[in-house]
Amino acid sequence: MAQADPGRAWGWVAALRSGSTTPWSQWPPDAAPAPALDRDLPGAQQLELLRRVNLASAAPRPDLAERILAVGATGRGRPDLELPGTSTSRRWGPEPTDPTDLGAAELLRFVGMLLAEDLAVSGHRELAEEASGAVTSSRAAATLPARARRRLRRRAPGHRLVGDPWLVDPLRQVMLAQGHPLGGSRSAVVVIGTDLVTMLADTYTARAFDDGVAPWHRWLRTGPGDRTLPPRIDLAHVARHWQEEAGHRRVVVVTEPRLATDVLPLRSSAVPDPDQARPSADAVDLARRVAAALGLLVPRQERRALLRGVLLPRLLTDNAQHPAPPLTVPEARTSWVVRQAEQMRDDLLEAGYAVVGDPEALVPRTTDRRGAVPDSSGVLDLAIRLLLTGPGRDHRKAEVEG
Amino acid sequence: MTRRVLLHVGTPKTGTSYVQDVLFRNRDTLTAAGILYPAERFDAHFLAALDLMKLPWGGLEAEAIGAWDRLAERARAHRGTTIISHEILAHASRAQAGRALESLGHRWDVAPEERETEVHVVLSVRDLIRQVPAEWQENVKHRSTLSYAEFLDQIRDPERRSRVSSWFWAVQEIPAILDRWAHDLPPEHVHVVTVPPSGTAPEVLWKRFSRALDLDRLDLDLTATRANPSLGVPETALIRRINASANDVLVPGDYRPLIRELLAHQTLSQRRGSARLGLPPHLHRWFGEVEQSWVDAIRERGYDVIGDVSELLGASLPAEAALDDRAERSWADPDRPRPREVADAAVDAITALALEAARLRGEEHRLHEELAETRRALERSYLRPSYRFRKKVVRRLASSRPGRTMLRSYRGLRGRNSSSA
Numbered sequence: 103m104a105q106a107d108p109g110r111a112w113g114w115v116a117a118l119r120s121g122s123t124t125p126w127s128q129w130p131p132d133a134a135p136a137p138a139l140d141r142d143l144p145g146a147q148q149l150e151l152l153r154r155v156n157l158a159s160a161a162p163r164p165d166l167a168e169r170i171l172a173v174g175a176t177g178r179g180r181p182d183l184e185l186p187g188t189s190t191s192r193r194w195g196p197e198p199t200d201p202t203d204l205g206a207a208e209l210l211r212f213v214g215m216l217l218a219e220d221l222a223v224s225g226h227r228e229l230a231e232e233a234s235g236a237v238t239s240s241r242a243a244a245t246l247p248a249r250a251r252r253r254l255r256r257r258a259p260g261h262r263l264v265g266d267p268w269l270v271d272p273l274r275q276v277m278l279a280q281g282h283p284l285g286g287s288r289s290a291v292v293v294i295g296t297d298l299v300t301m302l303a304d305t306y307t308a309r310a311f312d313d314g315v316a317p318w319h320r321w322l323r324t325g326p327g328d329r330t331l332p333p334r335i336d337l338a339h340v341a342r343h344w345q346e347e348a349g350h351r352r353v354v355v356v357t358e359p360r361l362a363t364d365v366l367p368l369r370s371s372a373v374p375d376p377d378q379a380r381p382s383a384d385a386v387d388l389a390r391r392v393a394a395a396l397g398l399l400v401p402r403q404e405r406r407a408l409l410r411g412v413l414l415p416r417l418l419t420d421n422a423q424h425p426a427p428p429l430t431v432p433e434a435r436t437s438w439v440v441r442q443a444e445q446m447r448d449d450l451l452e453a454g455y456a457v458v459g460d461p462e463a464l465v466p467r468t469t470d471r472r473g474a475v476p477d478s479s480g481v482l483d484l485a486i487r488l489l490l491t492g493p494g495r496d497h498r499k500a501e502v503e504g
Numbered sequence: 505m506t507r508r509v510l511l512h513v514g515t516p517k518t519g520t521s522y523v524q525d526v527l528f529r530n531r532d533t534l535t536a537a538g539i540l541y542p543a544e545r546f547d548a549h550f551l552a553a554l555d556l557m558k559l560p561w562g563g564l565e566a567e568a569i570g571a572w573d574r575l576a577e578r579a580r581a582h583r584g585t586t587i588i589s590h591e592i593l594a595h596a597s598r599a600q601a602g603r604a605l606e607s608l609g610h611r612w613d614v615a616p617e618e619r620e621t622e623v624h625v626v627l628s629v630r631d632l633i634r635q636v637p638a639e640w641q642e643n644v645k646h647r648s649t650l651s652y653a654e655f656l657d658q659i660r661d662p663e664r665r666s667r668v669s670s671w672f673w674a675v676q677e678i679p680a681i682l683d684r685w686a687h688d689l690p691p692e693h694v695h696v697v698t699v700p701p702s703g704t705a706p707e708v709l710w711k712r713f714s715r716a717l718d719l720d721r722l723d724l725d726l727t728a729t730r731a732n733p734s735l736g737v738p739e740t741a742l743i744r745r746i747n748a749s750a751n752d753v754l755v756p757g758d759y760r761p762l763i764r765e766l767l768a769h770q771t772l773s774q775r776r777g778s779a780r781l782g783l784p785p786h787l788h789r790w791f792g793e794v795e796q797s798w799v800d801a802i803r804e805r806g807y808d809v810i811g812d813v814s815e816l817l818g819a820s821l822p823a824e825a826a827l828d829d830r831a832e833r834s835w836a837d838p839d840r841p842r843p844r845e846v847a848d849a850a851v852d853a854i855t856a857l858a859l860e861a862a863r864l865r866g867e868e869h870r871l872h873e874e875l876a877e878t879r880r881a882l883e884r885s886y887l888r889p890s891y892r893f894r895k896k897v898v899r900r901l902a903s904s905r906p907g908r909t910m911l912r913s914y915r916g917l918r919g920r921n922s923s924s925a
Contacts, residue, residue, distance in 0.1 A: 141602040141612035141688060174600055177560050178667045181674055182597040193797070194680035196664050196673075215558065398558045398565050 109135025111143055111188045115171070118152045121162030125153065125202045126185055144171045145182025150201030151209045158486045166489060169219070175211040176218075176395040206478035210391055213485040217388070217413070218395035220492045225412040226404075260289035261366060262348075264340050268304035269294050269359050272374050273366070282367055291344040293337055293355045293455075294362055296376075298443035299436070299466040301335040303386075303429040303473070310386050311409045313402070314393030318386075318476055322435060331442055337464070338449035345453070355450055358459035365458055378418070382426035384484050385417040387476035420487055426480065430473025440466055507621040508585045509608045510717055513685050514594025516675055517638040518628035518699050519709050522728055523717075524549065524589050526710075530724045537722055538584035542575055549575065549590040557592070557600050562756030576607035580621075587717055593685075594627070594675040601684045612688045623693065625686040626716045629678050630699035631818025632791040637781035639672055640838075641740050645768050647759060649748045651839045656787065678816075679801040691806040698811030701819060712810045733769055736778025737836040738845035742853065743768055744838075745846075762857070771856040772849055779836035779845075786832060792817065 113136040114122075114129045126149070152170045155163070175182075184198040260283035263270045273294070277284055295301055302322075309315035333339065337355060345353050356362050363370045381389065392413060396405045431439055443465040451461055512523070527534065527541045534541050543549060551568040552575040554561050561568075579586040586608075596604065602612065609621030640655045650658075650668060658669045673680070678696075686694045695716040700708050714720050735743070746763060754763070783791065795817050802813050885891055901907030 141606075142598040144599065145597070172599070174558055174597060176558055178671050180665065180670050182599055193801070194677050194683065196670070197662070394560060395558070397560065398555070399569060401569065402566055 107135065108138065108143060108188050111185050112136040112138055115139070115144065115149065118149060118156065119162075119164060119167045119171075121156050121159070123153055123156045125200075127200055127202060143185065143188060146185055146199045146201040147175065147180075147183060147204060147208055147212055148173060149185070150204050151212055153201065154209065154482070155486055155489060158483075159490055163490070169216060170212075173212050173215050173219075176215050176391070176398065177211070179211055180208065206482040210388075210478060210482055210485065213482065213489065214388075214391035214395040215398075217392045217485060217488055217492070218399055220489075221392065221396055221408045221412055222399040224492075225408040228412045229407055260284060260286040262286075262289045262291045262344070263294060263366075264291060264334070264344065265294040265337060265356075266296060266301045266304045266335055266359075267308035268380070269296065269362075269376050271308070272376070272379065273362060273368075276368060276372055276374075277366065280368065280372070287348075289348070289352070290365070291341075291348050291353045292362070292365055293341050293344070293353065294359060295335065295337045295355070295357055295464060296359050297466045298331075298335070298439050298446065298464060299431050299473075302332070302431060302439065304380075305332045305335050307381065307386050307389075307429065310390035310393060311414060312393070312406050314397060315390050317390075318383075318429065319432070322431065331446075336446070338446050338453070341450060341453065341455050345455075350455070354456045354458060356458045357461055357463040361459045379414075380428050381414065381417045382421050382484075383429040383474045383476045384426055384480040385421060386429050387481045388485055388488075389413060389417065391481075416488060416491075417484075420484060420491075424484070424487070426484075427472060427474040430475065432475055436466070436468055440468060506583050507580070507609060509579055509610075509621060509623045510585060510587045510626060511593070511604075511608070511623060511685070512587070512589035512591075512626040512628070512717070513596070514591040514627055514675055514681060515629055515635070515678070516591040516594070516642065517635060518591070518630045518697075519713070520589065520591040520628065522710070523628075523713050525729055526724060526726055527587060527589060527717075529727075529729070530722075533722060533724060534587075534719075539719075540578065540582040540584065540586040542578040542582075542586065542588075549588055550592065552588075553590040553593045553596075556604055557596055559592070559595070562760065572604070573607065576604070579608050585718065589626075592675065594681045595671065596684060598684045605685075616690050616693075623689060624695060625682070625689060625693065626695045626697060627678065627681060627685075628697040628699060628713070628716075629816055631816050632676070632795050633783050633788065633818035634702070635676055636783050636791065638734060639676065641735055641781060643668065644740055644744045644747065645735075645764050647747050647751055647756075649744060649751065651744075652837070653839050656784070660787075660790065678798045679805075682805070682807070692808055694805075694807040696802055696807050696809045696811075696813070698809065698813060698815040700811065700815060716810050733773035734781070735768060735772050736775065737781055737838045738778050738841045738849045739768075739772035739775060740781060741838050741841040742772070742846050742849045746853075762860070766856055766860055767853050771852055775849060775852060778849070781838060782835060784832070784837075785835055 110129070110131070110133055111126075113133050114124075114126060116136045116139075117124065117129075126146075148171050152167055155166065155170060181196060183196055183204075186198040186200055189198065261277065262285050263274055263277070274284060283289070296304075306315060306318060306321055309321075315321055330336070331339075341353050341355055354365050356365065359376050360370070362368075363373055389409060393405060393409055396408060400408065447461045447464045450457065450464075512520070514520070525546065528543055528546045531541050531543070548571070551564070552571040553559075554565050554568040555570065556572040559565065575588065579588065588608075593604075605612070605623055608623060610623045611619050611621075636656070636659070637652075639659075640650075640652055643650060643655065648668075655668060658666045659672045661669055664670050664673055675681075682694060682696075697709075697712045697716050700712075710726060743763065746767070750759075750763070799813050799816050802809060802816075898911065901911050
């Protein structure tokens with residue numbers, strides 16, 4: 103190990119700021135020292151993250167480098183670690199760590215906060231731009247005379263959409279945008295689902311883009327996905343509840359999302375394809391990490407809007423360029439999910455609800471297994487791509503000046 | 505030098521709740537003496553600490569957004585002494601501590617005599633013989649289901665990779681905390697307050713805090729209204745079992761008032777005669793050696809020690825006694841509590857919850873009555889001829905453009921914009 107020398111480490115920090123990709127372990131022992139630029143050296147995690155960003159970046163990004171070196175981790179976990187050879191009397195605190203030994207999961211604790219900061223700083227502008235676009239289109243809709251008005255005047259009973267949250271939420275938005283009433287005491291209840299593996303992934307995805315959620319494996323083991331199904335996608339339970347509230351005849355169960363327009367006053371061309379709006383497994387994991395950090399920066403109601411209105415489109419754009427598989431349950435859980443799905447199918451058929459689509463569609467086909475569980479390395483690569491394509495200093499400056 | 509900041513950064517379970525309570529309740533007295541304790545709510549500095557360290561805390565973090573910057577701004581604006589106190593600040597990383605100090609006006613890159621703000625760091629400390637079981641109990645009161653044995657294994661792991669271990673040493677390893685917070689402060693501006701041994705009169709600890717925070721000259725109301733009481737062995741075991749059973753179904757917002765406050769603090773901590781939590785005798789030596797190294801470091805660094813630094817060595821068992829089977833047998837293991845004692849504690853817990861349920865039922869009944877009375881009053885007002893007349897006028901006005909303009913003007917003049925006349 104080299105002689106303890108903070109000046110040498112500051113020299114490495116300066117090189118990293120300028121885009122160096124040399125690991126600390128290969129930094130020359132006789133490299134020129136540099137003066138301290140701050141009270142303390144950044145932690146090994148921040149320095150390694152900057153090096154990884156430099157590896158992925160075509161050119162140095164001084165603005166991003168400053169932010170990376172200053173960022174703190176989110177939540178509990180290992181503290182900022184020291185570099186080997188930088189302290190003469192290391193007797194307390196965690197052992198100094200070679201940055202290249204740090205795993206992707208450790209670095210992701212820091213990236214989540216950087217992406218959350220991006221959203222908190224620039225996301226509002228993007229949301230505002232989107233909202234102004236939405237106003238234009240809703241005005242345009244209002245000028246379609248008469249369609250919306252007639253529809254509202256017609257005293258149609260309206261529709262209540264329940265079931266898989268990732269399928270139902272976009273449909274609700276389209277319904278509202280087109281002036282169709284949602285809910286009401288005499289409305290038809292449309293229970294929308296798909297195969298149970300996808301519904302589990304969708305429920306988790308909705309949580310990840312909302313308040314944040316535990317890691318996928320832990321959620322399946324100890325969360326609502328354990329032993330019982332999450333209430334919103336237990337379609338038999340949902341249908342039973344609404345049968346008691348609204349009456350048996352008003353409940354319709356849709357088992358294939360593409361057929362939802364058969365029972366809703368929507369054209370199929372107006373409804374977004376759910377598969378296109380489904381982020382990859384890695385993207386969902388990144389979203390939950392960003393959600394946790396974003397909760398420390400903005401109020402809860404803004405968090406959901408920023409995650410769904412700004413982060414999700416960025417993730418989907420990235421997925422178009424770097425395709426990655428969607429979220430699925432680990433193979434060991436598949437048989438349990440299939441049993442639950444078969445039970446759900448049988449319960450729905452036995453209760454005699456109107457069903458649109460093949461009830462068999464609820465049961466996942468184990469032979470047609472696609473998808474993946476999140477992988478930390480993939481999540482980190484994705485996060486670094488987003489960091490590099492995210493708003494830079496100019497954007498931030500404009501935000502402050504604006 | 506015009507500003508002075510006294511920053512009390514820990515450690516947990518050293519009487520900090522009491523100190524913060526006294527400071528909060530005596531804000532006016534402190535202000536009159538030129539001392540600012542910037543807090544509008546008793547947990548203001550806790551929220552500021554969460555914000556500084558970006559720590560999620562069961563949803564409370566949402567209330568903490570921007571809290572540190574607001575606190576620091578008030579400290580910078582005060583031309584006198586400011587006191588800031590919260591024990592979880594001990595957890596701050598080097599970068600977070602540096603940012604906090606800078607936000608309070610500290611300059612790391614100028615000589616101490618040239619600094620415009622004089623920052624003092626205060627750290628209250630207690631021996632590990634008492635801190636280790638107290639930290640595990642605190643974990644249990646924050647929903648943990650980890651057994652005591654697992655906890656002890658994890659904190660002795662030299663890698664410190666687990667969340668429990670990294671938290672424990674972050675808030676307990678005294679030389680490391682002082683490295684992070686005070687490596688660029690003169691040692692005379694670092695005040696280490698030792699907690700006296702068990703059985704010492706409570707005033708002794710307050711007097712030490714009073715000296716560290718420079719409050720000796722003030723006449724303060726020292727009545728305790730908030731504390732963080734500890735539990736015995738069967739009571740802690742019971743809470744841990746409740747955690748294992750209820751964690752998945754009880755959200756943090758309900759856990760805090762029902763389990764931590766009602767059961768742990770208000771009910772189970774009041775029980776007397778239970779065995780107290782302690783360190784297993786065979787581990788006294790391991791932790792004793794750690795403590796000795798800390799005592800050496802504190803002496804070597806020349807900090808201002810208030811109390812006796814040797815109190816940090818705790819009431820360790822002599823080496824031969826620690827290896828004695830009798831000591832091990834008489835130690836109460838919270839992972840294997842006596843079922844009868846746990847059952848007794850559970851009866852008290854059920855009674856407390858039943859009383860709370862009865863109180864809430866009474867409250868629910870009262871609110872139903874209130875709501876029914878409000879509805880009746882509303883219906884009566886709808887039936888009044890004057891209401892029906894006003895409603896008719898409003899409807900008529902709302903049907904024409906001039907009428908709507910008149911209504912808007914009227915409501916604007918009236919100062920509110922409801923649709924009711």
